[in-house]
Amino acid sequence: MREVVAELRRLAVLAVPLALTQLGNMLLGIVDMLMLGRVGREALDAAALGGLWSFAVLTIGMGVVLGIDPFIAQAHGAGDGRTLGLSLQRGLVLAALVSVPVVLLWTLAGPGLILLGQAPHLAAQAHDYVLAQLPGAPAVLLYVAMRSYLQGRGITSPALLVMVAANVVNVGLNYVLIFGALGLPALGAVGAGISTGVVRVVMAATLAWLIVRRGLYHGAWTPWSRAALDREALATIVGVGLGIGIQLALEIWAFQGAMLFAGWLGDAQLAAYTIVLNLASCAFMLPVGIGMAAVTRVGNLLGSDRPREADRAARVALALGAGVMSVSAALMFGLRRVLPALFDADAEVYALAVASLPIAATFQIFDGIQVVGFGVLRAMGRTRKAALVNFAGYYAVALPLAYWLAFGRGEGVAGLWWGLTVGLALIASALLAWIAARPPSTAGKIALEQR
Incomplete structure (x- = not known):
């Protein structure tokens, strides 16, 4: 029991700042929605659809970069400073390379959304919202690489400081650009997009500055060389990262597919779905932080040849994820009439959101288990088969059921949330069974690159 308590403490020390950082990242979007909600339903819907397209594309790129996670975590546990430095360098190289297709796909936001059945006037505004963010695409990928480097070494405060500053800057820029101030015109959703792009550039630049200024690379660096461009090493990272990217995507x-369904139901249903999704996503950042801590903790222990302790860390992390989301579920249900009111939506949207929030509360525990479970698998480098679990849970069960309930049974946006709940329950159960059958101690170390 003493070992479990000690492990819980170590995970909490890592998870709390990581969760707060993720929450801060989520708040960037939440603030956009809150402020655009005061502009009108159309601006809110356009930003929601633009965010759907941009993040759907960005997720794959982020996953590729996150392929450095197990290499960094296990190299830190093994005390291998050269591999740590090379992994960061290769992550930065991949971030630059992946940003090219990401930017190209972002420029197709409007036509893509129209092909997905969205209203042309909303698709056009969403297109402009995404284009305004283009400079932020490579910046956010570079930021992810640097954050993963620090996180794998147990250094969490710099990313949190950057995120706090980013939120302050975002609020100020949003106010000026969305509503018009300081002699600038009111730009609505496009103004929010410009603010997001600028903030992402500032985040990447500030985190790089902190790493250099504070010497956070000491003991975990190697001079830049051709080794950072080694094709086989990059391919190894991409192999792990694609599994992560596909799983995340x-x-x-x-959830974004269900948002498209909500758009087919009508503007009010789309706005209500967006509000509930933002609230659920905000709560989701807590277990995301725990899952990230599990990547670091389990990976460090595997790298230092302590497989039994890695098993214990995985079990404690899963229990902690389920525990915090139990509290989240209770709060979401108890505050179901209060939370949607924060978005200042009209009466119809508010009523739909209030009715949907208890359903979203139902899947909180499942959501906590699945995200921590995927973190454990990422620490082991087992990412490709994990994507199959998501495919089966979401696309064989959740989305077909959500569509049938929403349109076939006429349950509207509530049916969408029930379908997603069933899918999440199946995914969480499958991951628990998988980790129980093949825990971290069965994985051992992954091949650390030395080229």
């Missing part, structure tokens, strides 16, 4: 696309 399948999850995010499922």
Whole structure:
């Protein structure tokens, strides 16, 4: 029991700042929605659809970069400073390379949304919202690489400081650009997009400055060389990262696919779905932080040849994820009439959001288990088969059921949330069974690159 308590403490020390950082990242979007809600339903819907397209594309790129996670975590546990430095360098190289297709796909936002059945006038505004963010695409990928480097070494405060500053800057820029101030015109959703792009550039530049200024690379660096461009090493990272990217994308696309269904139901249903999704996503950042801590903790222990302790860390992390989301579920249900009111929506949208929020509360525990479970698998480097779990849960069950309930049974946006709940329950159960059958101690170390 003493070991469990000690492990819980170590995970909490890592998870709390990571969760707060993720919450801060989520708040960037939440603030956009809150402020655009005061502009009108159309601006809110356009930003929601633009965010759907941009993040759906960005997720794959982020996943590729996150392929450095197990290499960094295990190298830190093994005390291998050279691999740590090379992994960061290769992550930065991949971030630059991946940003090219991401930017190209972002420029197709409007036509893509029209092909997905969205209203042309909303698709046009969403297109402009995405184009305004273009400079932020490579910046956010570079930021992800640097954050993963620090996180794998147990250094969490710099990213949190950057995120706090980013939120302050975002509020100020949003006010000026969305509503018009300081002699600038009111730009609505486009103003929010410009603010997001600028903030992402500032985040990447500030985190790089902190790493250099504070010497956070000491003991975990090697001079830049051709080794950073080694094709086989990059391919190894991409192999792990694609599994992460596909797993993340399948999850995010499922919720965004349900958003498209909501758009087919009508503007009010789309706005209500967006409000509930933002609230659920905000709560989701807590277990995301725990899952990230599990990547670091389990990876460090595997790298230092302590497989039994890695098993214990995985079990404690899963229990902690379920525990915090139990509290989240209770709060979401108890505050179901209060939380939607924060978005200042009209009466119809508010009523739909209030009716949907208890359903979203139902899947909180499942959501906590699945995200921590995927973190454990990422620490082991087992990412490709994990994507199959998401595919089966979301696309064989959740989305077909959500569509049938929403349109076939006429339950509207509530049916969408029930379908997603069933899918999440199946995914969480599958991951628990998988980790129980093949815990971290069965994985051992992944091949650390030395080229």
